[in-house]
Amino acid sequence: MNTEGTIYTSDELEYFELIKWTIDYTENIRKNGNDADRRAADNYLKEYHDTEAKIRSFAKIRTEHLRELEKDENRHKDEYQDVICRKCKSSFALKPVGEQKNKQGYMCNTFLCPHCKENFCNWIPISNKGKIELGVLVMEDMEKNHEPEHKIIKLKKTNDDLRKAMRESDETNKIRENSAKDVEKIVKEQVIHLIAFKYKILNDNKPMEIN
Numbered sequence: 001m002n003t004e005g006t007i008y009t010s011d012e013l014e015y016f017e018l019i020k021w022t023i024d025y026t027e028n029i030r031k032n033g034n035d036a037d038r039r040a041a042d043n044y045l046k047e048y049h050d051t052e053a054k055i056r057s058f059a060k061i062r063t064e065h066l067r068e069l070e071k072d073e074n075r076h077k078d079e080y081q082d083v084i085c086r087k088c089k090s091s092f093a094l095k096p097v098g099e100q101k102n103k104q105g106y107m108c109n110t111f112l113c114p115h116c117k118e119n120f121c122n123w124i125p126i127s128n129k130g131k132i133e134l135g136v137l138v139m140e141d142m143e144k145n146h147e148p149e150h151k152i153i154k155l156k157k158t159n160d161d162l163r164k165a166m167r168e169s170d171e172t173n174k175i176r177e178n179s180a181k182d183v184e185k186i187v188k189e190q191v192i193h194l195i196a197f198k199y200k201i202l203n204d205n206k207p208m209e210i211n
């Protein structure tokens, strides 16, 4: 994905404006100052560019992750599913046309039967959490109906694997959230710092005192 597609927060946008002003200002010092000014300016410029690159790269990763999540959430809408119409009992491969809540409160897909022209629900939750709960209910049912044990064990394993995968992605998301908070904090610090810096320069022109 190109950088133009990156979504920035309002703090980040303010930071980019401030850092651009600060870099231009420091470049000017570098051009017109004495040796000591130039050395100081070089150090500051390196720091400014590094911090800006870090913030831009984080925003890019954050945007990519959001797009992935969106794609994941919407994937089911474009997928053909094997379904059986409740009314005429015919089986089809159909794309969903809508959603309906099941008894446990999970959204399931609805389909339009090409024969009866009526909507029906497959009662299979779209979310993994809902699928796991459904898996447990089906297992209980299978036990009640004395289904062969290997079938129940197989379903239990699949259900446990899905639960484990969900737990792992929850943990990854938590780590991601924490680093998002860290970067958010850095951006806010930078904005305040740069506003103070700019204010100081515009008011009493003592460029290198801050920092």
Ligand SMILES: [Zn+2]
Pocket (backbone or CB within 6 Å): 085, 086, 087, 088, 089, 090, 113, 114, 115, 116, 117
């Ligand atoms: Zn039908």
